Amino acid sequence: MNTGWAPAGPSPVPADSRPALLMVDDRASSFTRYAARALPEDLVLLRFAEFRGDLCEDYLSETAHLPAFWVREGVPLAEEARRYREWAAELPAAPTRFCNPSEPRQHVAQRFAALAGLPHLGEHQVAWVRDKAAMKRRFRELGLRTAAFDRVRSAADVERFAAEHGWPLVLKPVDSFACVDTHLLRGRDAVRDIDLAARDFMVEQYLGGTEWEVCGLIHDGEVLSAWPSAMPFRPLAIVDGAMNANISVGTDEGPAVDLPALLQRIVTGMGIDHGYAHMEFFVVDGQVYAGEIGIRPAGCEIPANHGHAYGFDVFAATLDVYLGRRPRLDYRERRCAGDLLLPLPGSGTVRRVTSADELLRLPGVVDAVVRAGVGDTVTARRASHNASGHVHVVGESIGQVEQRMRAILDAFTIEVAPVREPDPVSG
Known part of the structure:
Protein backbone atom coordinates (compact mmCIF):
# COMPACT_ATOMS: atom_id res chain seq x y z
CA MET A 1 0.00 0.00 0.00
CA ASN A 2 1.23 3.47 -0.84
CA THR A 3 1.26 5.37 2.47
CA GLY A 4 1.12 8.83 0.91
CA TRP A 5 3.38 11.78 1.60
CA ALA A 6 6.80 11.16 3.08
CA PRO A 7 7.47 14.11 5.37
CA ALA A 8 9.96 16.55 3.97
CA GLY A 9 8.98 18.54 7.02
CA PRO A 10 8.32 22.21 7.58
CA SER A 11 10.91 24.83 6.72
CA PRO A 12 14.13 24.06 8.63
CA VAL A 13 15.06 26.30 11.57
CA PRO A 14 17.74 26.04 14.27
CA ALA A 15 16.80 23.57 17.00
CA ASP A 16 17.02 26.19 19.75
CA SER A 17 14.44 28.42 18.03
CA ARG A 18 11.95 25.78 16.86
CA PRO A 19 8.46 26.42 18.21
CA ALA A 20 6.48 23.51 19.59
CA LEU A 21 2.93 23.01 18.32
CA LEU A 22 -0.14 21.93 20.30
CA MET A 23 -2.51 20.16 17.92
CA VAL A 24 -6.07 19.01 18.55
CA ASP A 25 -6.22 15.29 17.80
CA ASP A 26 -9.74 13.88 17.76
CA ARG A 27 -9.46 11.60 14.71
CA ALA A 28 -6.75 10.04 12.60
CA SER A 29 -6.18 11.87 9.32
CA SER A 30 -3.48 12.16 6.69
CA PHE A 31 -2.55 15.58 8.10
CA THR A 32 -2.27 14.48 11.74
CA ARG A 33 -0.30 11.38 10.73
CA TYR A 34 2.04 13.56 8.68
CA ALA A 35 2.54 15.97 11.59
CA ALA A 36 3.33 13.08 13.92
CA ARG A 37 6.10 11.93 11.56
CA ALA A 38 7.43 15.37 10.64
CA LEU A 39 7.54 16.89 14.13
CA PRO A 40 8.61 14.02 16.42
CA GLU A 41 10.17 16.43 18.95
CA ASP A 42 8.03 19.53 18.43
CA LEU A 43 4.44 18.25 18.49
CA VAL A 44 2.11 17.89 21.47
CA LEU A 45 -1.36 16.37 21.06
CA LEU A 46 -4.52 17.71 22.69
CA ARG A 47 -7.14 15.00 23.09
CA PHE A 48 -10.59 14.95 24.64
CA ALA A 49 -11.50 11.94 26.76
CA GLU A 50 -15.13 12.34 25.69
CA PHE A 51 -14.15 11.40 22.13
CA ARG A 52 -11.54 8.73 22.84
CA GLY A 53 -13.66 6.18 21.01
CA ASP A 54 -12.99 8.04 17.74
CA LEU A 55 -9.27 7.20 17.99
CA CYS A 56 -8.50 3.61 17.03
CA GLU A 57 -5.93 1.61 18.96
CA ASP A 58 -3.59 1.35 15.95
CA TYR A 59 -3.48 5.15 15.67
CA LEU A 60 -2.91 5.57 19.41
CA SER A 61 0.03 3.17 19.13
CA GLU A 62 1.31 4.99 16.04
CA THR A 63 1.40 8.28 17.95
CA ALA A 64 2.50 6.89 21.33
CA HIS A 65 5.91 8.61 20.98
CA LEU A 66 4.28 12.03 21.26
CA PRO A 67 3.25 13.74 24.50
CA ALA A 68 -0.54 13.92 24.72
CA PHE A 69 -2.70 15.90 27.12
CA TRP A 70 -6.16 14.46 27.73
CA VAL A 71 -8.95 16.89 28.62
CA ARG A 72 -11.12 15.10 31.14
CA GLU A 73 -14.83 14.78 30.56
CA GLY A 74 -17.10 16.76 32.87
CA VAL A 75 -14.34 18.96 34.32
CA PRO A 76 -14.54 22.76 33.79
CA LEU A 77 -12.38 23.76 30.83
CA ALA A 78 -10.62 26.49 32.84
CA GLU A 79 -9.50 23.86 35.35
CA GLU A 80 -8.23 21.63 32.55
CA ALA A 81 -6.34 24.54 30.97
CA ARG A 82 -4.69 25.28 34.33
CA ARG A 83 -3.73 21.62 34.67
CA TYR A 84 -2.40 21.69 31.08
CA ARG A 85 -0.17 24.71 31.77
CA GLU A 86 1.38 22.91 34.74
CA TRP A 87 1.81 19.74 32.66
CA ALA A 88 3.30 21.58 29.66
CA ALA A 89 5.80 23.41 31.89
CA GLU A 90 7.47 20.04 32.51
CA LEU A 91 7.95 19.32 28.79
CA PRO A 92 11.34 19.92 27.13
CA ALA A 93 9.63 22.71 25.15
CA ALA A 94 6.13 23.94 26.02
CA PRO A 95 4.01 24.67 22.93
CA THR A 96 3.78 28.29 21.86
CA ARG A 97 1.70 27.64 18.73
CA PHE A 98 -1.70 26.02 18.24
CA CYS A 99 -3.50 24.14 15.45
CA ASN A 100 -7.04 22.82 15.43
CA PRO A 101 -7.78 20.64 12.37
CA SER A 102 -11.17 19.61 13.77
CA GLU A 103 -14.32 21.33 12.53
CA PRO A 104 -16.69 20.01 15.23
CA ARG A 105 -14.27 20.95 18.05
CA GLN A 106 -13.77 24.59 17.00
CA HIS A 107 -15.62 26.13 19.96
CA VAL A 108 -14.01 24.07 22.70
CA ALA A 109 -10.59 23.92 21.05
CA GLN A 110 -10.23 27.67 20.51
CA ARG A 111 -11.51 28.43 24.01
CA PHE A 112 -8.98 25.96 25.46
CA ALA A 113 -6.18 27.63 23.48
CA ALA A 114 -7.25 31.02 24.83
CA LEU A 115 -7.22 29.72 28.41
CA ALA A 116 -3.82 28.14 27.79
CA GLY A 117 -2.37 31.42 26.50
CA LEU A 118 -1.85 30.20 22.91
CA PRO A 119 -2.77 31.86 19.57
CA HIS A 120 -6.46 31.28 18.94
CA LEU A 121 -9.60 32.44 17.21
CA GLY A 122 -11.76 34.78 19.29
CA GLU A 123 -15.42 34.13 20.07
CA HIS A 124 -16.70 36.24 17.15
CA GLN A 125 -14.25 34.57 14.76
CA VAL A 126 -15.32 31.10 15.89
CA ALA A 127 -18.96 32.06 15.31
CA TRP A 128 -18.14 33.38 11.83
CA VAL A 129 -16.41 30.15 10.78
CA ARG A 130 -18.64 27.68 12.65
CA ASP A 131 -22.19 29.05 12.93
CA LYS A 132 -23.40 29.04 9.34
CA ALA A 133 -26.07 31.71 9.89
CA ALA A 134 -23.57 34.06 11.58
CA MET A 135 -21.10 33.21 8.80
CA LYS A 136 -23.50 34.23 6.03
CA ARG A 137 -24.40 37.44 7.84
CA ARG A 138 -20.69 38.27 7.99
CA PHE A 139 -20.29 37.47 4.29
CA ARG A 140 -23.03 39.96 3.52
CA GLU A 141 -21.46 42.59 5.77
CA LEU A 142 -18.30 42.15 3.68
CA GLY A 143 -20.23 42.81 0.47
CA LEU A 144 -20.53 39.20 -0.75
CA ARG A 145 -23.63 37.59 -2.18
CA THR A 146 -25.11 34.57 -0.41
CA ALA A 147 -28.21 32.44 -0.79
CA ALA A 148 -31.20 33.75 1.15
CA PHE A 149 -31.27 32.14 4.60
CA ASP A 150 -32.91 32.19 8.03
CA ARG A 151 -32.90 30.26 11.28
CA VAL A 152 -35.93 28.01 11.77
CA ARG A 153 -37.47 26.26 14.76
CA SER A 154 -40.61 24.69 13.27
CA ALA A 155 -42.12 23.36 10.07
CA ALA A 156 -44.19 26.54 9.94
CA ASP A 157 -40.97 28.60 9.86
CA VAL A 158 -39.75 26.50 6.93
CA GLU A 159 -43.03 26.93 5.05
CA ARG A 160 -43.00 30.71 5.58
CA PHE A 161 -39.49 30.85 4.14
CA ALA A 162 -40.53 28.68 1.19
CA ALA A 163 -43.51 30.94 0.51
CA GLU A 164 -41.06 33.78 -0.10
CA HIS A 165 -38.16 31.93 -1.76
CA GLY A 166 -39.73 28.79 -3.22
CA TRP A 167 -38.80 25.10 -3.16
CA PRO A 168 -36.41 23.29 -3.06
CA LEU A 169 -34.65 24.46 0.10
CA VAL A 170 -31.60 23.25 2.01
CA LEU A 171 -32.15 22.53 5.71
CA LYS A 172 -29.06 22.16 7.90
CA PRO A 173 -27.91 22.55 11.51
CA VAL A 174 -26.00 25.81 11.86
CA ASP A 175 -23.03 23.86 13.25
CA SER A 176 -23.17 20.84 10.95
CA PHE A 177 -20.25 19.45 8.96
CA ALA A 178 -19.90 16.74 6.31
CA CYS A 179 -23.64 17.17 5.55
CA VAL A 180 -24.64 15.45 8.79
CA ASP A 181 -28.38 16.10 9.35
CA THR A 182 -28.48 18.23 6.17
CA HIS A 183 -31.43 17.74 3.83
CA LEU A 184 -32.68 18.95 0.46
CA LEU A 185 -36.37 19.74 0.93
CA ARG A 186 -38.45 19.59 -2.24
CA GLY A 187 -41.80 20.33 -0.60
CA ARG A 188 -43.60 20.74 2.70
CA ASP A 189 -44.01 16.99 3.23
CA ALA A 190 -40.22 16.56 3.43
CA VAL A 191 -39.90 18.45 6.70
CA ARG A 192 -42.53 16.53 8.67
CA ASP A 193 -40.21 13.70 9.74
CA ILE A 194 -37.37 15.98 10.87
CA ASP A 195 -37.10 16.93 14.55
CA LEU A 196 -36.34 20.65 14.30
CA ALA A 197 -36.11 20.90 18.09
CA ALA A 198 -33.17 18.49 18.21
CA ARG A 199 -30.61 21.01 16.94
CA ASP A 200 -30.31 24.69 15.97
CA PHE A 201 -31.40 24.59 12.32
CA MET A 202 -31.31 27.05 9.46
CA VAL A 203 -32.82 26.95 6.00
CA GLU A 204 -31.43 28.47 2.84
CA GLN A 205 -32.39 28.96 -0.77
CA TYR A 206 -31.16 26.25 -3.12
CA LEU A 207 -28.70 27.70 -5.62
CA GLY A 208 -28.21 26.44 -9.16
CA GLY A 209 -25.08 27.12 -11.16
Whole structure:
Protein backbone atom coordinates (compact mmCIF):
# COMPACT_ATOMS: atom_id res chain seq x y z
CA MET A 1 0.00 0.00 0.00
CA ASN A 2 1.23 3.47 -0.84
CA THR A 3 1.26 5.37 2.47
CA GLY A 4 1.12 8.83 0.91
CA TRP A 5 3.38 11.78 1.60
CA ALA A 6 6.80 11.16 3.08
CA PRO A 7 7.47 14.11 5.37
CA ALA A 8 9.96 16.55 3.97
CA GLY A 9 8.98 18.54 7.02
CA PRO A 10 8.32 22.21 7.58
CA SER A 11 10.91 24.83 6.72
CA PRO A 12 14.13 24.06 8.63
CA VAL A 13 15.06 26.30 11.57
CA PRO A 14 17.74 26.04 14.27
CA ALA A 15 16.80 23.57 17.00
CA ASP A 16 17.02 26.19 19.75
CA SER A 17 14.44 28.42 18.03
CA ARG A 18 11.95 25.78 16.86
CA PRO A 19 8.46 26.42 18.21
CA ALA A 20 6.48 23.51 19.59
CA LEU A 21 2.93 23.01 18.32
CA LEU A 22 -0.14 21.93 20.30
CA MET A 23 -2.51 20.16 17.92
CA VAL A 24 -6.07 19.01 18.55
CA ASP A 25 -6.22 15.29 17.80
CA ASP A 26 -9.74 13.88 17.76
CA ARG A 27 -9.46 11.60 14.71
CA ALA A 28 -6.75 10.04 12.60
CA SER A 29 -6.18 11.87 9.32
CA SER A 30 -3.48 12.16 6.69
CA PHE A 31 -2.55 15.58 8.10
CA THR A 32 -2.27 14.48 11.74
CA ARG A 33 -0.30 11.38 10.73
CA TYR A 34 2.04 13.56 8.68
CA ALA A 35 2.54 15.97 11.59
CA ALA A 36 3.33 13.08 13.92
CA ARG A 37 6.10 11.93 11.56
CA ALA A 38 7.43 15.37 10.64
CA LEU A 39 7.54 16.89 14.13
CA PRO A 40 8.61 14.02 16.42
CA GLU A 41 10.17 16.43 18.95
CA ASP A 42 8.03 19.53 18.43
CA LEU A 43 4.44 18.25 18.49
CA VAL A 44 2.11 17.89 21.47
CA LEU A 45 -1.36 16.37 21.06
CA LEU A 46 -4.52 17.71 22.69
CA ARG A 47 -7.14 15.00 23.09
CA PHE A 48 -10.59 14.95 24.64
CA ALA A 49 -11.50 11.94 26.76
CA GLU A 50 -15.13 12.34 25.69
CA PHE A 51 -14.15 11.40 22.13
CA ARG A 52 -11.54 8.73 22.84
CA GLY A 53 -13.66 6.18 21.01
CA ASP A 54 -12.99 8.04 17.74
CA LEU A 55 -9.27 7.20 17.99
CA CYS A 56 -8.50 3.61 17.03
CA GLU A 57 -5.93 1.61 18.96
CA ASP A 58 -3.59 1.35 15.95
CA TYR A 59 -3.48 5.15 15.67
CA LEU A 60 -2.91 5.57 19.41
CA SER A 61 0.03 3.17 19.13
CA GLU A 62 1.31 4.99 16.04
CA THR A 63 1.40 8.28 17.95
CA ALA A 64 2.50 6.89 21.33
CA HIS A 65 5.91 8.61 20.98
CA LEU A 66 4.28 12.03 21.26
CA PRO A 67 3.25 13.74 24.50
CA ALA A 68 -0.54 13.92 24.72
CA PHE A 69 -2.70 15.90 27.12
CA TRP A 70 -6.16 14.46 27.73
CA VAL A 71 -8.95 16.89 28.62
CA ARG A 72 -11.12 15.10 31.14
CA GLU A 73 -14.83 14.78 30.56
CA GLY A 74 -17.10 16.76 32.87
CA VAL A 75 -14.34 18.96 34.32
CA PRO A 76 -14.54 22.76 33.79
CA LEU A 77 -12.38 23.76 30.83
CA ALA A 78 -10.62 26.49 32.84
CA GLU A 79 -9.50 23.86 35.35
CA GLU A 80 -8.23 21.63 32.55
CA ALA A 81 -6.34 24.54 30.97
CA ARG A 82 -4.69 25.28 34.33
CA ARG A 83 -3.73 21.62 34.67
CA TYR A 84 -2.40 21.69 31.08
CA ARG A 85 -0.17 24.71 31.77
CA GLU A 86 1.38 22.91 34.74
CA TRP A 87 1.81 19.74 32.66
CA ALA A 88 3.30 21.58 29.66
CA ALA A 89 5.80 23.41 31.89
CA GLU A 90 7.47 20.04 32.51
CA LEU A 91 7.95 19.32 28.79
CA PRO A 92 11.34 19.92 27.13
CA ALA A 93 9.63 22.71 25.15
CA ALA A 94 6.13 23.94 26.02
CA PRO A 95 4.01 24.67 22.93
CA THR A 96 3.78 28.29 21.86
CA ARG A 97 1.70 27.64 18.73
CA PHE A 98 -1.70 26.02 18.24
CA CYS A 99 -3.50 24.14 15.45
CA ASN A 100 -7.04 22.82 15.43
CA PRO A 101 -7.78 20.64 12.37
CA SER A 102 -11.17 19.61 13.77
CA GLU A 103 -14.32 21.33 12.53
CA PRO A 104 -16.69 20.01 15.23
CA ARG A 105 -14.27 20.95 18.05
CA GLN A 106 -13.77 24.59 17.00
CA HIS A 107 -15.62 26.13 19.96
CA VAL A 108 -14.01 24.07 22.70
CA ALA A 109 -10.59 23.92 21.05
CA GLN A 110 -10.23 27.67 20.51
CA ARG A 111 -11.51 28.43 24.01
CA PHE A 112 -8.98 25.96 25.46
CA ALA A 113 -6.18 27.63 23.48
CA ALA A 114 -7.25 31.02 24.83
CA LEU A 115 -7.22 29.72 28.41
CA ALA A 116 -3.82 28.14 27.79
CA GLY A 117 -2.37 31.42 26.50
CA LEU A 118 -1.85 30.20 22.91
CA PRO A 119 -2.77 31.86 19.57
CA HIS A 120 -6.46 31.28 18.94
CA LEU A 121 -9.60 32.44 17.21
CA GLY A 122 -11.76 34.78 19.29
CA GLU A 123 -15.42 34.13 20.07
CA HIS A 124 -16.70 36.24 17.15
CA GLN A 125 -14.25 34.57 14.76
CA VAL A 126 -15.32 31.10 15.89
CA ALA A 127 -18.96 32.06 15.31
CA TRP A 128 -18.14 33.38 11.83
CA VAL A 129 -16.41 30.15 10.78
CA ARG A 130 -18.64 27.68 12.65
CA ASP A 131 -22.19 29.05 12.93
CA LYS A 132 -23.40 29.04 9.34
CA ALA A 133 -26.07 31.71 9.89
CA ALA A 134 -23.57 34.06 11.58
CA MET A 135 -21.10 33.21 8.80
CA LYS A 136 -23.50 34.23 6.03
CA ARG A 137 -24.40 37.44 7.84
CA ARG A 138 -20.69 38.27 7.99
CA PHE A 139 -20.29 37.47 4.29
CA ARG A 140 -23.03 39.96 3.52
CA GLU A 141 -21.46 42.59 5.77
CA LEU A 142 -18.30 42.15 3.68
CA GLY A 143 -20.23 42.81 0.47
CA LEU A 144 -20.53 39.20 -0.75
CA ARG A 145 -23.63 37.59 -2.18
CA THR A 146 -25.11 34.57 -0.41
CA ALA A 147 -28.21 32.44 -0.79
CA ALA A 148 -31.20 33.75 1.15
CA PHE A 149 -31.27 32.14 4.60
CA ASP A 150 -32.91 32.19 8.03
CA ARG A 151 -32.90 30.26 11.28
CA VAL A 152 -35.93 28.01 11.77
CA ARG A 153 -37.47 26.26 14.76
CA SER A 154 -40.61 24.69 13.27
CA ALA A 155 -42.12 23.36 10.07
CA ALA A 156 -44.19 26.54 9.94
CA ASP A 157 -40.97 28.60 9.86
CA VAL A 158 -39.75 26.50 6.93
CA GLU A 159 -43.03 26.93 5.05
CA ARG A 160 -43.00 30.71 5.58
CA PHE A 161 -39.49 30.85 4.14
CA ALA A 162 -40.53 28.68 1.19
CA ALA A 163 -43.51 30.94 0.51
CA GLU A 164 -41.06 33.78 -0.10
CA HIS A 165 -38.16 31.93 -1.76
CA GLY A 166 -39.73 28.79 -3.22
CA TRP A 167 -38.80 25.10 -3.16
CA PRO A 168 -36.41 23.29 -3.06
CA LEU A 169 -34.65 24.46 0.10
CA VAL A 170 -31.60 23.25 2.01
CA LEU A 171 -32.15 22.53 5.71
CA LYS A 172 -29.06 22.16 7.90
CA PRO A 173 -27.91 22.55 11.51
CA VAL A 174 -26.00 25.81 11.86
CA ASP A 175 -23.03 23.86 13.25
CA SER A 176 -23.17 20.84 10.95
CA PHE A 177 -20.25 19.45 8.96
CA ALA A 178 -19.90 16.74 6.31
CA CYS A 179 -23.64 17.17 5.55
CA VAL A 180 -24.64 15.45 8.79
CA ASP A 181 -28.38 16.10 9.35
CA THR A 182 -28.48 18.23 6.17
CA HIS A 183 -31.43 17.74 3.83
CA LEU A 184 -32.68 18.95 0.46
CA LEU A 185 -36.37 19.74 0.93
CA ARG A 186 -38.45 19.59 -2.24
CA GLY A 187 -41.80 20.33 -0.60
CA ARG A 188 -43.60 20.74 2.70
CA ASP A 189 -44.01 16.99 3.23
CA ALA A 190 -40.22 16.56 3.43
CA VAL A 191 -39.90 18.45 6.70
CA ARG A 192 -42.53 16.53 8.67
CA ASP A 193 -40.21 13.70 9.74
CA ILE A 194 -37.37 15.98 10.87
CA ASP A 195 -37.10 16.93 14.55
CA LEU A 196 -36.34 20.65 14.30
CA ALA A 197 -36.11 20.90 18.09
CA ALA A 198 -33.17 18.49 18.21
CA ARG A 199 -30.61 21.01 16.94
CA ASP A 200 -30.31 24.69 15.97
CA PHE A 201 -31.40 24.59 12.32
CA MET A 202 -31.31 27.05 9.46
CA VAL A 203 -32.82 26.95 6.00
CA GLU A 204 -31.43 28.47 2.84
CA GLN A 205 -32.39 28.96 -0.77
CA TYR A 206 -31.16 26.25 -3.12
CA LEU A 207 -28.70 27.70 -5.62
CA GLY A 208 -28.21 26.44 -9.16
CA GLY A 209 -25.08 27.12 -11.16
CA THR A 210 -21.76 25.41 -10.41
CA GLU A 211 -20.46 24.70 -6.92
CA TRP A 212 -16.70 25.06 -6.43
CA GLU A 213 -14.25 24.84 -3.55
CA VAL A 214 -11.11 26.83 -2.88
CA CYS A 215 -8.37 26.34 -0.30
CA GLY A 216 -5.61 28.73 0.70
CA LEU A 217 -2.86 29.28 3.23
CA ILE A 218 -2.78 32.42 5.40
CA HIS A 219 0.35 33.90 6.94
CA ASP A 220 0.44 37.17 8.86
CA GLY A 221 -3.04 38.04 7.56
CA GLU A 222 -2.09 37.48 3.91
CA VAL A 223 -3.57 34.82 1.62
CA LEU A 224 -0.46 33.29 0.07
CA SER A 225 -2.10 31.12 -2.55
CA ALA A 226 -5.53 29.84 -3.60
CA TRP A 227 -6.21 26.37 -5.02
CA PRO A 228 -9.59 25.69 -6.67
CA SER A 229 -11.34 22.33 -6.61
CA ALA A 230 -14.10 20.99 -8.84
CA MET A 231 -16.76 18.63 -7.50
CA PRO A 232 -18.29 16.12 -9.91
CA PHE A 233 -21.29 15.99 -7.55
CA ARG A 234 -22.52 18.26 -4.79
CA PRO A 235 -22.22 17.06 -1.18
CA LEU A 236 -25.98 16.56 -0.80
CA ALA A 237 -25.95 14.25 -3.82
CA ILE A 238 -22.95 12.42 -2.36
CA VAL A 239 -24.71 11.49 0.88
CA ASP A 240 -27.50 10.03 -1.26
CA GLY A 241 -25.05 7.78 -3.13
CA ALA A 242 -23.38 9.87 -5.87
CA MET A 243 -19.65 9.60 -6.60
CA ASN A 244 -17.71 11.15 -3.70
CA ALA A 245 -14.82 13.12 -5.15
CA ASN A 246 -12.99 16.45 -5.23
CA ILE A 247 -10.59 17.45 -8.00
CA SER A 248 -7.87 20.06 -7.45
CA VAL A 249 -7.57 22.10 -10.64
CA GLY A 250 -3.96 23.07 -11.25
CA THR A 251 -4.72 23.84 -14.90
CA ASP A 252 -6.56 26.80 -16.44
CA GLU A 253 -9.94 25.03 -16.12
CA GLY A 254 -10.72 26.70 -12.80
CA PRO A 255 -13.54 29.21 -12.29
CA ALA A 256 -13.23 32.70 -13.79
CA VAL A 257 -12.99 34.22 -10.32
CA ASP A 258 -10.15 36.10 -8.58
CA LEU A 259 -9.86 33.50 -5.86
CA PRO A 260 -6.98 35.06 -3.86
CA ALA A 261 -8.96 38.33 -3.73
CA LEU A 262 -12.13 36.50 -2.67
CA LEU A 263 -10.35 34.73 0.18
CA GLN A 264 -8.42 37.87 1.15
CA ARG A 265 -11.64 39.88 1.53
CA ILE A 266 -12.96 37.29 3.97
CA VAL A 267 -9.68 36.77 5.82
CA THR A 268 -9.26 40.51 6.30
CA GLY A 269 -12.91 41.02 7.22
CA MET A 270 -12.77 38.26 9.82
CA GLY A 271 -9.36 39.28 11.15
CA ILE A 272 -7.76 35.89 10.50
CA ASP A 273 -4.01 36.01 11.14
CA HIS A 274 -2.89 32.56 9.96
CA GLY A 275 -4.07 29.10 9.08
CA TYR A 276 -5.61 26.99 6.33
CA ALA A 277 -8.86 28.25 4.77
CA HIS A 278 -11.34 25.99 2.98
CA MET A 279 -14.29 27.60 1.24
CA GLU A 280 -17.26 26.52 -0.88
CA PHE A 281 -18.87 28.94 -3.31
CA PHE A 282 -21.24 28.98 -6.26
CA VAL A 283 -21.02 30.62 -9.67
CA VAL A 284 -24.53 31.40 -10.91
CA ASP A 285 -24.90 33.22 -14.23
CA GLY A 286 -21.39 34.62 -13.80
CA GLN A 287 -22.05 35.88 -10.25
CA VAL A 288 -20.21 34.53 -7.19
CA TYR A 289 -22.22 33.46 -4.14
CA ALA A 290 -20.31 32.69 -0.96
CA GLY A 291 -21.31 29.36 0.57
CA GLU A 292 -19.33 28.38 3.65
CA ILE A 293 -15.80 28.76 4.99
CA GLY A 294 -13.73 26.85 7.52
CA ILE A 295 -10.44 27.93 9.06
CA ARG A 296 -8.82 24.52 9.39
CA PRO A 297 -7.43 21.98 6.91
CA ALA A 298 -10.09 20.77 4.48
CA GLY A 299 -11.76 17.45 5.08
CA CYS A 300 -11.44 14.15 3.23
CA GLU A 301 -8.15 14.17 1.27
CA ILE A 302 -8.55 17.61 -0.33
CA PRO A 303 -5.24 19.08 0.93
CA ALA A 304 -3.31 16.12 -0.50
CA ASN A 305 -5.04 16.73 -3.85
CA HIS A 306 -3.40 20.16 -4.01
CA GLY A 307 0.01 18.63 -3.29
CA HIS A 308 -0.43 16.16 -6.14
CA ALA A 309 -1.81 18.82 -8.51
CA TYR A 310 0.94 21.38 -7.93
CA GLY A 311 3.80 19.05 -7.02
CA PHE A 312 4.72 20.38 -3.58
CA ASP A 313 4.57 19.28 0.06
CA VAL A 314 1.21 20.74 1.05
CA PHE A 315 1.27 19.34 4.58
CA ALA A 316 4.69 20.85 5.33
CA ALA A 317 3.45 24.21 4.05
CA THR A 318 0.35 23.92 6.24
CA LEU A 319 2.43 23.15 9.32
CA ASP A 320 4.61 26.15 8.53
CA VAL A 321 1.73 28.63 8.75
CA TYR A 322 0.57 27.14 12.05
CA LEU A 323 4.14 27.33 13.35
CA GLY A 324 4.26 31.03 12.44
CA ARG A 325 6.54 30.64 9.43
CA ARG A 326 6.00 31.72 5.82
CA PRO A 327 6.14 28.56 3.68
CA ARG A 328 7.99 28.28 0.38
CA LEU A 329 5.42 27.40 -2.27
CA ASP A 330 7.58 25.91 -5.00
CA TYR A 331 5.18 24.34 -7.50
CA ARG A 332 6.66 21.65 -9.76
CA GLU A 333 3.44 20.47 -11.46
CA ARG A 334 0.35 21.92 -13.09
CA ARG A 335 -2.24 19.19 -13.50
CA CYS A 336 -5.53 17.99 -12.05
CA ALA A 337 -5.55 15.64 -9.08
CA GLY A 338 -8.48 14.32 -7.11
CA ASP A 339 -9.43 12.18 -4.18
CA LEU A 340 -12.09 9.56 -4.79
CA LEU A 341 -13.63 8.20 -1.62
CA LEU A 342 -14.32 4.50 -2.00
CA PRO A 343 -17.89 3.45 -1.22
CA LEU A 344 -19.01 1.85 2.00
CA PRO A 345 -22.37 0.32 1.09
CA GLY A 346 -23.61 -0.58 4.56
CA SER A 347 -22.79 -1.63 8.10
CA GLY A 348 -21.68 -5.14 8.98
CA THR A 349 -18.75 -7.49 8.34
CA VAL A 350 -16.55 -7.11 5.27
CA ARG A 351 -16.58 -10.30 3.20
CA ARG A 352 -14.59 -9.14 0.17
CA VAL A 353 -12.80 -5.95 -0.83
CA THR A 354 -10.44 -4.84 -3.60
CA SER A 355 -6.90 -4.29 -2.28
CA ALA A 356 -4.88 -1.10 -2.45
CA ASP A 357 -2.26 -2.87 -4.60
CA GLU A 358 -4.92 -3.67 -7.20
CA LEU A 359 -6.10 -0.07 -7.23
CA LEU A 360 -2.56 1.25 -7.68
CA ARG A 361 -2.33 -0.61 -10.99
CA LEU A 362 -5.23 1.38 -12.48
CA PRO A 363 -4.58 4.37 -14.80
CA GLY A 364 -3.89 7.64 -12.99
CA VAL A 365 -3.83 6.23 -9.45
CA VAL A 366 -0.86 7.59 -7.48
CA ASP A 367 -2.00 6.67 -3.95
CA ALA A 368 -4.48 4.20 -2.50
CA VAL A 369 -5.67 3.50 1.02
CA VAL A 370 -8.22 0.79 1.81
CA ARG A 371 -9.20 0.93 5.47
CA ALA A 372 -11.72 -1.91 5.45
CA GLY A 373 -10.22 -5.39 5.51
CA VAL A 374 -11.86 -8.80 5.20
CA GLY A 375 -13.39 -9.69 8.55
CA ASP A 376 -13.55 -6.08 9.78
CA THR A 377 -16.76 -4.70 11.22
CA VAL A 378 -17.66 -1.42 9.53
CA THR A 379 -20.32 1.21 10.16
CA ALA A 380 -21.79 3.28 7.35
CA ARG A 381 -23.04 6.80 8.06
CA ARG A 382 -25.05 9.38 6.14
CA ALA A 383 -22.15 11.81 5.87
CA SER A 384 -20.02 13.17 3.06
CA HIS A 385 -16.90 11.50 4.50
CA ASN A 386 -18.47 8.02 4.64
CA ALA A 387 -15.95 5.72 2.91
CA SER A 388 -14.04 2.46 3.04
CA GLY A 389 -10.86 4.19 1.84
CA HIS A 390 -9.65 6.55 -0.87
CA VAL A 391 -7.51 6.85 -3.96
CA HIS A 392 -5.69 9.83 -5.43
CA VAL A 393 -6.06 10.12 -9.18
CA VAL A 394 -4.15 12.47 -11.51
CA GLY A 395 -4.77 13.56 -15.08
CA GLU A 396 -4.34 16.33 -17.60
CA SER A 397 -7.88 17.70 -17.17
CA ILE A 398 -10.92 17.59 -14.90
CA GLY A 399 -12.65 15.36 -17.43
CA GLN A 400 -9.81 12.85 -17.61
CA VAL A 401 -9.59 12.58 -13.81
CA GLU A 402 -13.34 12.09 -13.52
CA GLN A 403 -13.29 9.45 -16.26
CA ARG A 404 -10.51 7.58 -14.46
CA MET A 405 -12.45 7.79 -11.19
CA ARG A 406 -15.47 6.17 -12.81
CA ALA A 407 -13.26 3.34 -14.09
CA ILE A 408 -11.94 2.86 -10.55
CA LEU A 409 -15.47 2.59 -9.18
CA ASP A 410 -16.23 -0.01 -11.84
CA ALA A 411 -13.17 -2.01 -10.75
CA PHE A 412 -13.64 -1.63 -6.98
CA THR A 413 -15.64 -4.24 -5.09
CA ILE A 414 -16.66 -4.35 -1.45
CA GLU A 415 -19.12 -6.81 0.01
CA VAL A 416 -20.51 -6.18 3.49
CA ALA A 417 -22.69 -8.75 5.22
CA PRO A 418 -25.10 -7.29 7.78
CA VAL A 419 -24.50 -8.39 11.36
CA ARG A 420 -27.22 -10.86 12.28
CA GLU A 421 -29.16 -10.22 15.43
CA PRO A 422 -29.08 -13.18 17.81
CA ASP A 423 -32.16 -15.38 17.72
CA PRO A 424 -34.46 -14.79 20.68
CA VAL A 425 -34.24 -17.45 23.34
CA SER A 426 -37.43 -19.40 23.70
CA GLY A 427 -39.01 -19.35 27.13
